[in-house]
Amino acid sequence: MDPLFGPLFAPARLREAVSARAWVAAMLEAEAALAAAEAEAGVIPAAAAAAIAGAGGVDPAALGEAAVASGTPVVPLVAALRERVGAEHAEHVHHGATSQDIVDTAMVLQMRDGLELLVRELHDIAEATATLADRHRYTEMAGRTLLQHAAPITFGLKAARWLALVVRQMRALDALRSNALPLQFGGAVGTLASLGDKGIAVEAFLAEELGLPLPYLPWHAERDRIATVAATLGIAAGAMSKIARDVVLLAQTEVGELSEGARPGKGGSSAMPQKQNPVDAMSALAAARLAIALVPTLMSGHHEHERAAGAWQTEWVALPQLFRHTAGAVSHVRQLVAGLEVHADRMRRNLQLAGGTLMAEALTVVVAARLGRQEAQRIVKTASERAMRDGITLREAAGADPQIAGVLSADEIGQALNPSRYLGSSDAFIERALWSYRSPP
Amino acid sequence: MDPLFGPLFAPARLREAVSARAWVAAMLEAEAALAAAEAEAGVIPAAAAAAIAGAGGVDPAALGEAAVASGTPVVPLVAALRERVGAEHAEHVHHGATSQDIVDTAMVLQMRDGLELLVRELHDIAEATATLADRHRYTEMAGRTLLQHAAPITFGLKAARWLALVVRQMRALDALRSNALPLQFGGAVGTLASLGDKGIAVEAFLAEELGLPLPYLPWHAERDRIATVAATLGIAAGAMSKIARDVVLLAQTEVGELSEGARPGKGGSSAMPQKQNPVDAMSALAAARLAIALVPTLMSGHHEHERAAGAWQTEWVALPQLFRHTAGAVSHVRQLVAGLEVHADRMRRNLQLAGGTLMAEALTVVVAARLGRQEAQRIVKTASERAMRDGITLREAAGADPQIAGVLSADEIGQALNPSRYLGSSDAFIERALWSYRSPP
C-alpha cells in the first residue's frame, strides 16, 4: 500500500505483516526449512542446508524487477540464493520444489502470523465492548429499525451485540490460523516426483520445521482454503462495518448519542472550524468496503489443471490487500471503541422525540390486557398518530383517549410509557454475551 | 428463477428448497411453532396455538402483491392468518414477534433443509470421484501448469484432488447446517419486551420446537452468520468451477482426454451436426459465476441499528439465488462426474506431444545424479529446446547429446523418460484422499 494513503487505512505493524519485506522473509524461511527437511531426510547435505539458512536477505525491489520475465519472484530468488551459497551448495537450493510451493507456503506463513495480530486487535475490541455492555446495562436508548424509533433498548444491549459479533470473528480467525492453512509442497505437478521415494518424508519434516499442518494432498489448484481465508477476513471486515456504521449514525449532529474520543488534530476539517468528524468510523467503513470487494475474485475456482494461468497470480496481490484492508477496518474500530464517548443523557432525551411514540408497543401490551390485542393496537395506533400529527406526547394523547383513559389511570399510563420498564430480556442477553466471551470457546 | 432458464441452471428439487412456496411454508412453520412455544409457556391459550397450526396455506403470489405496501410479506401473512383463525384467536397470532423473527427463521429453516440436499449431492460427487481416483490410480496423463505440459501425473491423482476438494465442501456445508444457523427471535428491537418476563422461556421452547440452535442473542442486525452461509456456498460453487473447468479443458477437441457422458439430445448444436458440447460443465461454470457474484453483497455489514433499511431486504433475494445457483453448479457437476468418460489411451498418447518434453524434469533428475544438478538442468534444457525446435523426441535429442550419451545408455535414457516411473508420491496422495473421505470427519 502506498505511502500516502497506507497509514490512513492501516497502522504500520499490521501493514508490515504482508509487506514486500514480509513476503521475501517468508519465502526465504520456506527455502531454508525445505533445505533443513531435506538434510534431515538425507536428500541434501547438512552443510548445504546450513549455507542456505545463513544466506541472508534479498532486496524486494530487485526481486520485483527480476520477476517480470519469469512471471514469478521465485525464479530470481532461487538464482540469488544459489549465488549466495556458492557453487558447492547451489544445486541443493530449492531442490524438489516448484515456485508455487514457496509462494504458497510464504503466503500461509504470513497469514498465520498476520492473523495472530488481527486476533489480538479483535480481542481488544471485545474487551472494550464487554466493558461498555456491562457499564451501560441500564442506559436506556432508542432502538431503531429502518432508522426509525421503534422501542427502547439499552446501550449495553447494543454493545453486547457488538461483543458477540466480535467474539465470533475472533474465534473464526483464530480457528483459521490453527487449522485452515497447511503446508504447500508438491513439486512441479503435485507428485513430488523429483524426490523419488523421499517425497513423503521430506514433506513431513518440512511441515514440522515450519510448524504448519500437513495437508492430505498438495493443493496447487484447489484453492478453497485461500477462499476460506478471504471470506473469513471479508466477514470480519463486514462486522467492523456494522459497528462503525452504528457509530457514524449515533454520532450524527441530530442524534448525538456517541462521539469518537478526541485526539489532538483528530477529525478536523480544512474548511469548517466546528467539525469533529468520526474519522475512525469513516476509515473503518472505507477499509471494509475495499476488503470485501476482493473476496469473490479469490473464490472463483478458476485454477486450471495443476497450476493456474492468472487466477493463482491474482492471489499474490489480492490476499495481502484483503488482509491489509481488513486489518485497517479492525484497527480503526479498535481505536474507535477504546475512546468511545457515550452520551447517556442524550440517549435518554432522544427517547422523548416524536412524543415518545416509540413506547407505543409497550402501551399496546398494557391496553391489550384489558381490551384485547387487536383493539389495543388500533387504539394506540390512533393515539400515536395523533401525538405525531399534533406535536403532543403519546402520554397526552393516550390520556385524552376515552378508551385508554377508561381502562388505565394517568399513573398507569405513565408507568406503561416508562422505557426502563420495557426492556424485556435485555439483561439476560447481555449476561449471555458476556458469558460467551469470558468462557472458553 | 424463471421457467425458461430455471431448469437449465438447477433441477427442480433443489430449486424448490428456496422457492416462494418453500418461503411461505417456512414462515407458517415459524408462526405455528411460535404459537406452540407460547402456549407451552402459558402466554397464549393452547387452542389458539392449535388453530394457528391448522390454519393452512397461503398463496405466495397474493402475499407477494400485498407485501408491496408494507415492505415485508409478514404483515399480510399475519393478516391472512388472523382472518383464518377467526376473531377468537386472532390476537394470539404472531404474538411478541417482529417480522424479521419470522423471515429470518424461515430463511434459516430453508437453508437447513436445503443444505441437507446439497450435502447429499456433494456426497454423490465424492463417491464418484473416489471411484475415479481408485480406478485411475495408474492412468498416466500429462500434468499441466499454466496450461502447458509440465510433468506426468495420473488421472487418479487429479480425481483424488477433486475428491479432497469436494469432501471439504461437504463437511463445511454440513457443519454450517448443524451449527451456524440458529433461531432468530427478539421481538421489535431484540429485547422480547412485549413478552415481559416470559421472553427467555418462549425463546427456549421455540428453538426446541423448530429443532434450531439457540443463539446467545438475537441477531437482527449482526449478519455474519448469513455472510458465512453465503461464503460457504460461494466457496462450494467455486470448487465446482474447478472441476468443471478441468473437464472443459480436457474435453477440448485437441485434448480429448475426457468427455461428458452422452444422453439423448445432450450437447447438440442448432448449427453443427458433429458437436458434443460439454453442457454440464458449461452450466456448472455459469451457475458458479452467478453464485459467487452474490457473496459480497451479503457480507457488507451495512445493517443499521436494530434492523437494516435495505441490506436486510437484499438477503431475501440474494441468499435464495445464491443457494439456487450453487445447487445448480453442484448438481451439474454431480451429473458430470457420474457419466464422465475417461479416455486413458488418449491421455497416454498426449504424453508424447511436444516430443515428450514433459519428461525433461525427470531426465534432469537422472542426469543430475551423474553431472550435478545445475549442469543437468542446462543440458536437458538445451536438449528439450532442440526437440521442440526440430520436431524430434526428447529421447532422440537426449541420445544425440554427447554429454547425456556419455553418462546414460539408450536404455537408461528410455527408462528416465518413462512417465510411469516418475509419479513420485502420487499413490500415497491418492490413498490419503480416499482415507480422508472414508474415515469420519
Added chain:
Amino acid sequence: MDPLFGPLFAPARLREAVSARAWVAAMLEAEAALAAAEAEAGVIPAAAAAAIAGAGGVDPAALGEAAVASGTPVVPLVAALRERVGAEHAEHVHHGATSQDIVDTAMVLQMRDGLELLVRELHDIAEATATLADRHRYTEMAGRTLLQHAAPITFGLKAARWLALVVRQMRALDALRSNALPLQFGGAVGTLASLGDKGIAVEAFLAEELGLPLPYLPWHAERDRIATVAATLGIAAGAMSKIARDVVLLAQTEVGELSEGARPGKGGSSAMPQKQNPVDAMSALAAARLAIALVPTLMSGHHEHERAAGAWQTEWVALPQLFRHTAGAVSHVRQLVAGLEVHADRMRRNLQLAGGTLMAEALTVVVAARLGRQEAQRIVKTASERAMRDGITLREAAGADPQIAGVLSADEIGQALNPSRYLGSSDAFIERALWSYRSPP
C-alpha cells in the same frame, strides 16, 4: 423473479420486459425476422418466411425443461417451430443462424424495449426533482458532511443535485438504447459461412427488419457491449441508491426533514403501531445492491474463442436480473420522489442544533475580513467548541468572545450567522441543473 418477492422489488410492467415470456417472444421475433430477411435475399421462399412469422407462441416452461439437454433454449425452440410450420417449410427455420444469434438478438431486443421503459421512469424522477429544486430553492437546511452538520444549503440545491444525477442516467441509458446494442448475426463461428455469398445481404436485411444497428462484426465472444449495458444499469442503480439513502437519513426520527408520502397500509410494522417506515427508499436500496452485485460477472471477458463455455450462459440470467433490480430501484425512487413530503420547518429548526455551529465557517469569513483568516479560524473554533461544550448557541459564544465582540456588533454577529445569507452560488447551481434538464442533450 419469484411471486413472493418479485412485486416488492419491481412493478410488473418492468419485470415483464425481461420475463420468460418476453424472452420467448423476442426469440420468435428474431427467427421470424431472419426468415423474412432471407426471403428478401432470395435464400428461402417467401412462403416459408410467412409460415415462420405465423407459427405462434411457445410455452416458456416447456422450452425451459427441454433446454436442459442441449444447454440452450434455441434447440427446442427451433424444433417446435419446425413442427409448427410443417415438413414443407421446416428446413427454412433458423437457416444459417446459430443459437447465439437468436439468444443475443433476443437479449438486445428486450434491452432496447426495457431501456425505453426505464428512461421513462427516470424522466418522471427528473420532472419531480426539477419541481422540488425549483420550489425549494430558498428552503434552507443543514448541509452535512460525514453526517455532521457542516454549513447551510437549500433543499432545492440537494434536489438539483439529484436532478443532474438523474438526467445523466437518463441520457446514458437512452444513448445505450439507440447505439450500443446492435444485431448479432454470425452463424456457427461468426463467418456466416452457411449462407455462402449471401451472408452480408441477409445481415443487412435482418438489421433493418429488426430496427437494430448493424455491427462491424459479429460479437459472439467479445462482450464489451453487454458489459457496458450492465455497467450503465449498475451506475443508474447506484444513482438511485444515493437518492434513497439521503431520504432514509433525512427521514430518521431525529432528523424528520423528509418523509415518504403515505399510502394506505404503507410502511406499517407487524409489531410497532407508530411506525411509518421509508419502505420505498428501503426497497430501492435493496434492489440497487442486488443490481450492482451482478456487474462484475458480466465484465470478465472470459469468453473463449468463438463462443464461451459458461461466461455466455451466465448472461442469460445475470443481465435480466440486473435489469429487473435496476428497474426496481428506479421505480421505487420514482414513487419516492412523487410523494415526498418536505418538512421545511423542521429543516430550518435543525439548523439551530448544536448551537447553530454549522454557521462557524460563515462567521469565520466575516471575522477574517477584520482579523485575518488564520486568526479568525482559531477564534471561531474556540467559540464553536465553547458553544458545543456549554450548550449555548454560537451566537452567544461569539458575543461573549472579546476578540469577536471587539470587531463585530451583536447585530453583525447575528447577520453573519444567518443561514439565508450564506448560500453562495446555490441559486446559480440550481439554475444550471434546471437548464441542463430542460435543454436538449
Added chain:
Amino acid sequence: MDPLFGPLFAPARLREAVSARAWVAAMLEAEAALAAAEAEAGVIPAAAAAAIAGAGGVDPAALGEAAVASGTPVVPLVAALRERVGAEHAEHVHHGATSQDIVDTAMVLQMRDGLELLVRELHDIAEATATLADRHRYTEMAGRTLLQHAAPITFGLKAARWLALVVRQMRALDALRSNALPLQFGGAVGTLASLGDKGIAVEAFLAEELGLPLPYLPWHAERDRIATVAATLGIAAGAMSKIARDVVLLAQTEVGELSEGARPGKGGSSAMPQKQNPVDAMSALAAARLAIALVPTLMSGHHEHERAAGAWQTEWVALPQLFRHTAGAVSHVRQLVAGLEVHADRMRRNLQLAGGTLMAEALTVVVAARLGRQEAQRIVKTASERAMRDGITLREAAGADPQIAGVLSADEIGQALNPSRYLGSSDAFIERALWSYRSPP
C-alpha cells in the same frame, strides 16, 4: 503497489501515473491553480498565488503519516503549504475550498493524464492486431465454440475481432478523458459560500486554469462519473482478458497455434527445463481480475448527504488500484501481441483433428442442396459420429455413406470439406474491422 509484485503487474510509467508522488503533485497543482484563479478574480493577491505556485513539493510519506488524524491528506498538505509560503500568504492557501475539492480534482487530473497513456497502449495493440488481421486474412484455423471444434475461421478474422474490441475500448477511454472528468469545486457543502458572490467566477477561471470541463454543479456526493471511469476501465480490463485467454488457450501444448514471443529468461520455470510459459497472458489475466473486482465498490452510490463517510474515502485507494491493474492488463497484452508468434502450419494441421469433422456443417450445406436440409443434417450427423467413433476422417465416412455418395462424387465431397471454401463473409468482416479502425471515430 508494492515493490515485489508491482513491476510484474504493471510497468513503472503506468504505475507512476497514480503513484503517491503523482497524487501529491496533482493536489499541489490543484491548490496552485485555485490560487491563480482567485488572484484572477481579485479574491486573493497575485503575490500569494505566485508564492503558492512556487512553494515546491511535499513528501508523500510525511503527508501520509500526518493524514491519519484528520482522515484526509489535504489538512496536512494545506498546513505544509501555509508554512512554506509564510505568514503573509498563509491565509490565502486553499481559500474557499474544501478537502474534497482538492482530492477529487487531483484524482481527475491523474485520470486524465493516466488515460492518455492507456489510450496510447491500446493504440499499439490496435495497430498490432490490425497487422495480424491483414496478414492472416487467409490463414485458416479451427473456429471453436464451447472449446470444441465447430467450423473453420481464419486467424485474421479472430485478430479482426480483437481489433474491433480494442478500438472500442480505446475510443471509450478517450471519450472519458475528454468529457467525463470535470472540475470539482464547491467548498464545504457545494455552495461556494465562503467566496460570497465570486464563487462562479473563481470556478470558471479554475476550470480554465486546469484545462478541465466545468460541471453544471459540484458533485461531491453524486459519484456516477467516478463509477463511469471505474466501469470503463473494468470493461477495458475485461477486453484484455478476452485476448489473453484466447492466447493461453491457443498456446496450450496440445493446440500449439500461438506462442508468446521469447525474451531472455521469459516464461521459465523453477523446476521444469522445457517450460515456455505464456507469462504475459497470465499476468494480463491476473491483472484484469484484480481490476474488475474493484468496480462495484465504486458504483454503490452510498455517498451520504453532501460528503460521504466511507464511500468517498474508498475511492482514494480503489480508483488508483483499478487504474493500475487495468494498465497492467493493457500493457501485458501490448507486449503479447507485439511479439506474438503465429504457427499457421499448426493451425491448418489442427483442422484435421477429429477426422476433420468441423467441416460437418459445410458438408451439410452441400448435401442439403440435393436432399433437403433436415435429411442432410441427419445423414451428416451420422457420418460425423461414425468418423469420430471409428477414428476415420469425415471424408472417408462421407464417401462410405450410400446417400451422400449417391449425390456427391468423391471430388465434390473433397471440395465440400475444404475449409478455405467455407469462410463465408470472413473477408468482408476483416475489411470492416480495419476500416473502422482506420477511419476517424
